[in-house]
Amino acid sequence: MTPTPVPGLRLDHLADLGRSLIPYAILAGCLLAVWTIAGVLLAWKAPRVWWYLYGFWFLRLRMARSWKRLCLNANLTAAGQPHRSRYAAGGPPIMPLLLRVRPRRNGATGLISFNAGQVPEQFIEAADAMAHAWRVHAVRVAGSGRGRVKMTVLHDDPLRGTPGKLRTLLKEPDAAPAVEDLVATVGTREDGEPWAIDLGMFPHWLITGATQSGKSTLINAAVSQWASRPLALVGIDCKGGMELGPHAPRLSALATDRHQAAILLERLRDEATRRMQLCRRHGQRSIWSLPRSVRPVPVIVIVDELAELYLVASRAEKDAALSATANLLRLAQLGATLGMHVVVAGQRVGSDFGNGVTALRAQLGGRICLAVNDKETAVMTLGDLYPDAVEAAQHIGPHEKGVAITTADAFGWVRARSIKFPNEALDAAIEATAHLTPSLPGIDHPVLF
Numbered sequence: 001m002t003p004t005p006v007p008g009l010r011l012d013h014l015a016d017l018g019r020s021l022i023p024y025a026i027l028a029g030c031l032l033a034v035w036t037i038a039g040v041l042l043a044w045k046a047p048r049v050w051w052y053l054y055g056f057w058f059l060r061l062r063m064a065r066s067w068k069r070l071c072l073n074a075n076l077t078a079a080g081q082p083h084r085s086r087y088a089a090g091g092p093p094i095m096p097l098l099l100r101v102r103p104r105r106n107g108a109t110g111l112i113s114f115n116a117g118q119v120p121e122q123f124i125e126a127a128d129a130m131a132h133a134w135r136v137h138a139v140r141v142a143g144s145g146r147g148r149v150k151m152t153v154l155h156d157d158p159l160r161g162t163p164g165k166l167r168t169l170l171k172e173p174d175a176a177p178a179v180e181d182l183v184a185t186v187g188t189r190e191d192g193e194p195w196a197i198d199l200g201m202f203p204h205w206l207i208t209g210a211t212q213s214g215k216s217t218l219i220n221a222a223v224s225q226w227a228s229r230p231l232a233l234v235g236i237d238c239k240g241g242m243e244l245g246p247h248a249p250r251l252s253a254l255a256t257d258r259h260q261a262a263i264l265l266e267r268l269r270d271e272a273t274r275r276m277q278l279c280r281r282h283g284q285r286s287i288w289s290l291p292r293s294v295r296p297v298p299v300i301v302i303v304d305e306l307a308e309l310y311l312v313a314s315r316a317e318k319d320a321a322l323s324a325t326a327n328l329l330r331l332a333q334l335g336a337t338l339g340m341h342v343v344v345a346g347q348r349v350g351s352d353f354g355n356g357v358t359a360l361r362a363q364l365g366g367r368i369c370l371a372v373n374d375k376e377t378a379v380m381t382l383g384d385l386y387p388d389a390v391e392a393a394q395h396i397g398p399h400e401k402g403v404a405i406t407t408a409d410a411f412g413w414v415r416a417r418s419i420k421f422p423n424e425a426l427d428a429a430i431e432a433t434a435h436l437t438p439s440l441p442g443i444d445h446p447v448l449f
């Protein structure tokens, strides 16, 4: 049976149409091939360019396609308005909105605008589900204002590569101290920003990390930067000066056991009192408002191995420990406006250190947790400020040297990696800056004991 021709549609017309489209199909195929080959080459040779031209747009597509399902599965929707009918249960669920999604060097940033009755914690908890749905390394979510959370999408782990180098700016020896001098850049953050220990923003810091996690490397990197500025550095290393000994030529004082630490901290507390009186005489509340000619040099007290200060083996050592820890706490309570900063490091922090350690921790607004051996240390370092960071800290493996969870800014925490700072670089930095070491009133120069 021959097919009945459709009126007005002839087969030879269709064949002509097909033939006329062939060049366009070949052109489209060639363009697709060029686009694909260019993508492969860019991904290989210039991954950053690839990300802006290709990767980010694939991510946007995945976000758009999965958003509704993700919100429903992770309970991120709000209940809709009930229908007018008395018997209807409620309207369709209302989706949160994804806003201002922009490409960044290693991912994207954006805002999630949520509905009345929802809280940021819901979105923080759903961060892993988002990373899974969008097939990226991680998604970080942090509170950003009323009704909104800030979202950072990390395409791959930026801390995997070789850590970068440090640039140190040597200041003139007679330059007046400035608040910027308190910032030490020590590595790179996961969001691509430089990782800074900023004593201007957070006056005191707690650093924890198991042995070989990269604590000394991190402290050395920070000290090498502070050393080049008009700042006084003071060391307390009750393990006989094993860790901070190499810094000695640039330290205004170094205590190497608990008794020395007790005396040094007492003198530092006296110095804080002197500064308080100075501020009062000038009618100011902070050394930074004093005239430059009378402004005292900022002091950074570095305590390496907190346990050595808190945990005592004998009754004879108890008095020294009590005095040292009480004065350390006092310094942290008074110090910020008086230009006296405390950076405390240890392998472990635990409740067995006594109540004093919790009071001290409350004063240490900046936190850094490298790889740790026990959950309690991660909880003590991060749990009170960033409960959701404790698990992230426990995921840092022993092979991830220098990787840490750290205070990012007023909004929360971030994963970061310190630069690899060899001992020779520290020695060179200390030698080049030893002549800048200021002497502190009541404390011998250059080494107290």
Ligand SMILES: Nc1ncnc2c1ncn2[C@@H]1O[C@H](COP(=O)(O)OP(=O)(O)OP(=O)(O)O)[C@@H](O)[C@H]1O
Pocket: 163, 209, 210, 211, 212, 213, 214, 215, 216, 217, 218, 401, 402, 403, 417, 418, 419, 420, 421
């Ligand atoms: N950011 C980094 N990148 C690569 N390697 C690093 C990094 N930080 C530290 N390391 C390496 O890890 C090892 C341990 O570092 P470090 O001595 O700083 O650890 P630590 O925590 O102070 O150890 P300990 O408590 O035993 O003194 C060293 O070999 C160091 O070179």
